[in-house]
Amino acid sequence: MNGKYILSALMATLITPVVHAQGRFNEMVYDKTQTVFHLNAPAMPKVRIYQNGQGGKPIKTVKMRAVGTDRWEATVKGDLNGKFYTFDIGRGECPGTFAKAVGVNGQRGAIVRQEDTDPEGWSEDKRPQVASPADLVIYELHMRDFSISPTSGLKHAGKYLALTEPSAIDYLKRLGINAIHFQPLFDFASVDETQLNRPQFNWGYDPKNYNVPEGSYATDPYSPAVRIREFKAMVQALHRAGIRVIFDAVYNHTFDIDGSNFQRTYPDYYFRKTADGKYSDGSGCGNETASEKPLMREFMIESVKYWIEEFHIDGFRFDLMGIHDIETMNQIRAAVDEIDPSIYIYGEGWSAGTCAYPQEKLAMKANTHLLNGIGAFSDDMRDGLRGPFSDDTKGAFLAGIAGEEESIKFGIVGSIAHPQVDMTRVNYDKKPWATHPTQQISYVSCHDDMCLVDRLKASVPSLTDTSKSKDDRTAELIRLDLLAQTAVFTSQGVPFMLAGEEMLRDKKGVHNSFSSPDSINEFNWDNLKQYPQVFEYYRNLIRLRKNHPAFRLAKAESVVRHLQFLTASDCLIAFQLKDLEGIDTWKDIIVVFNGNRDTKTVDIPEGEYRVACCNGVISEAGIGMPVSGGKTTVDGQSALILYRQ
Numbered sequence: 001m002n003g004k005y006i007l008s009a010l011m012a013t014l015i016t017p018v019v020h021a022q023g024r025f026n027e028m029v030y031d032k033t034q035t036v037f038h039l040n041a042p043a044m045p046k047v048r049i050y051q052n053g054q055g056g057k058p059i060k061t062v063k064m065r066a067v068g069t070d071r072w073e074a075t076v077k078g079d080l081n082g083k084f085y086t087f088d089i090g091r092g093e094c095p096g097t098f099a100k101a102v103g104v105n106g107q108r109g110a111i112v113r114q115e116d117t118d119p120e121g122w123s124e125d126k127r128p129q130v131a132s133p134a135d136l137v138i139y140e141l142h143m144r145d146f147s148i149s150p151t152s153g154l155k156h157a158g159k160y161l162a163l164t165e166p167s168a169i170d171y172l173k174r175l176g177i178n179a180i181h182f183q184p185l186f187d188f189a190s191v192d193e194t195q196l197n198r199p200q201f202n203w204g205y206d207p208k209n210y211n212v213p214e215g216s217y218a219t220d221p222y223s224p225a226v227r228i229r230e231f232k233a234m235v236q237a238l239h240r241a242g243i244r245v246i247f248d249a250v251y252n253h254t255f256d257i258d259g260s261n262f263q264r265t266y267p268d269y270y271f272r273k274t275a276d277g278k279y280s281d282g283s284g285c286g287n288e289t290a291s292e293k294p295l296m297r298e299f300m301i302e303s304v305k306y307w308i309e310e311f312h313i314d315g316f317r318f319d320l321m322g323i324h325d326i327e328t329m330n331q332i333r334a335a336v337d338e339i340d341p342s343i344y345i346y347g348e349g350w351s352a353g354t355c356a357y358p359q360e361k362l363a364m365k366a367n368t369h370l371l372n373g374i375g376a377f378s379d380d381m382r383d384g385l386r387g388p389f390s391d392d393t394k395g396a397f398l399a400g401i402a403g404e405e406e407s408i409k410f411g412i413v414g415s416i417a418h419p420q421v422d423m424t425r426v427n428y429d430k431k432p433w434a435t436h437p438t439q440q441i442s443y444v445s446c447h448d449d450m451c452l453v454d455r456l457k458a459s460v461p462s463l464t465d466t467s468k469s470k471d472d473r474t475a476e477l478i479r480l481d482l483l484a485q486t487a488v489f490t491s492q493g494v495p496f497m498l499a500g501e502e503m504l505r506d507k508k509g510v511h512n513s514f515s516s517p518d519s520i521n522e523f524n525w526d527n528l529k530q531y532p533q534v535f536e537y538y539r540n541l542i543r544l545r546k547n548h549p550a551f552r553l554a555k556a557e558s559v560v561r562h563l564q565f566l567t568a569s570d571c572l573i574a575f576q577l578k579d580l581e582g583i584d585t586w587k588d589i590i591v592v593f594n595g596n597r598d599t600k601t602v603d604i605p606e607g608e609y610r611v612a613c614c615n616g617v618i619s620e621a622g623i624g625m626p627v628s629g630g631k632t633t634v635d636g637q638s639a640l641i642l643y644r645q
Helices: 003-011 143-147 160-164 166-175 224-240 261-265 294-311 326-339 365-370 379-386 405-412 452-459 470-489 532-547 556-562
Strands: 028-030 034-040 046-050 060-063 065-068 071-077 084-088 138-141 179-182 186-188 207-213 244-249 315-318 344-347 374-377 440-442 494-498 563-569 572-577 588-594 600-614 627-634 638-644
Touching: 034 084, 046 071, 060 071, 084 261, 138 143, 143 160, 160 166, 160 224, 166 224, 166 532, 179 315, 207 224, 207 294, 224 244, 224 294, 244 294, 294 326, 326 344, 326 365, 326 374, 365 374, 379 405, 379 452, 379 470, 405 470, 405 563, 405 572, 452 470, 470 494, 470 532, 470 588, 470 638, 556 563, 563 600, 572 600, 588 600, 588 627, 627 638
Parallel strands: 138 179, 138 494, 179 244, 244 315, 315 344, 344 374, 374 440, 440 494
Antiparallel strands: 028 034, 034 071, 046 060, 046 084, 065 071, 186 207, 563 572, 572 588, 588 638, 600 627, 600 638
16 A cells, blocks of 8 residues: 555544535435435436335325436425435335435335434544554454354344444454454345344345445344444444454345336446346346446445445455456545545455456456555465365365465465466466555455365365364364464465354355354354364464564565565475564564475574474464574474574
8 A cells, every 4th residue: 555544544533424425326415494305317206205114105205306417306394304215216116226324124215313323422433543454454254143142142142232242342352353344234135124033144245225234233123323323333342442344345236126226216227238138147146236337336436435434434345346347446446545545445356257348347356456455355375275166175285285385375475476476386367466465365264155164174084084083183173274374364465364263163064154044154152162272373373463564564575575485395385584674573484384294394594493383382482492494394284483583
């Protein structure tokens, strides 16, 4: 990132509470004496006013008047605070495209005073400082998963307020993460908010109202203000704990077409179509939005700004970012820079199918170098470690299968050009795609696949070999789990982990748990008692990264200068971070990953080194006796970290 990023972080100013007008998408403006409605639509809409968020007949119906091309306005006199509204152009009623408050299930927009949705002290809320994206430790979390189990001990199970409870905050602080990427928190369609007494689960990648918090995570989904206030209270509590909040932005598709707010206000405008007139489906969800069209582009920009300004969001992860065009993503980045350059933006650099738009103009991972300060996930490193996304049973480095060492090396350097990385041997990309390492999201697991424990069990036969004792299988599972995350957290780029990995979470082998019950998705907090060594290792690993800037180099030239690979052979990788005077308190650092089952010997530069990581233990003070340079050994299925001061 540029110098503006650092300056912004150092200033640590209060987050501006004033909401800027959403331009053409400022669809409802409330005043005590009147409420003004606007809508972008090709035909004259009607505005209907309702007493309640569901049921009943409208108490007023008003025809809107034209105020420009495909632009409509209506003014309703009187104090409408607490009332509800819909727009209708003859395609079915909806709350518009940019409702800022809704009733239950998001069927009607709500008229509220925004100041009534602010928790106490909201105007003093501060964004936690981050000098570089490399300083982030991102923790991907589903709101319900974290707290729904009785083993959590949390009062507000499955709700926003669970993340305000002291025990939850203390846990996150103890782990050491400083950013939570929440799976979708906007209002989504798949959970019936009127039936929360019966089990329902969805990840939330089925957008309904993009600019309103989901009601099923609120204590009262019928109250438009409650869901907003409780969402803000959660953000406020996390900010006080030094934790940033990252929003999962799913602008690439809607839950359906005909029932979507886009289609009901401006039919066929917001969606891409193929040459034969069919709806394009790059999302794999039946449709894809057309980010290149002016209104859709403006909608995305204004929506991102709104989440920053109204909800104090600190970052954005773009779902299937490869569906969006490069120009739109760069304009979003520019708009965000005007607010706070330290707000990090990253996304999935791929689509789920072919898009009806030229690939060279899309924000694919291969085009990341054309994206200004926007990151992308490294599937190269992910699959180099654990095996391909396409086959759960196929292993790679962690399974002791050779051939992916260069893919992992590419991840270690942050997907930049490095003279010691042979791009012809990298699994997916054949040329560097990152300009700087801060454009790489380093990870081995996320929601969108098996969690790490399940993937290891599926791809490493010895972990399910019943001829071995349960204790032996568990010990091997832990070794491989810790090795995987050590590779992630000692690599350049921005580290990312799926929540619960630190307690050896599993999902009973389910690959895609988007609608699985709580019994599959929930955290089992008893795991912390069963595997305390796993949590302790993750905690110390995160601390190690935070304490040593050598693992967080922000510029490509710094990585090329200071990171040198010592060896790379079958399932064995060693590298040195050298000449660190003025960068780190350690002068030199050596990191070795051994995916083999047996002990290996590695040549290292001469000198006397302390051991910081060995055999599943991390101690920056040093473990055992110093190690002399020349040669060293690393145990099978483990990481070794040495340093000189």
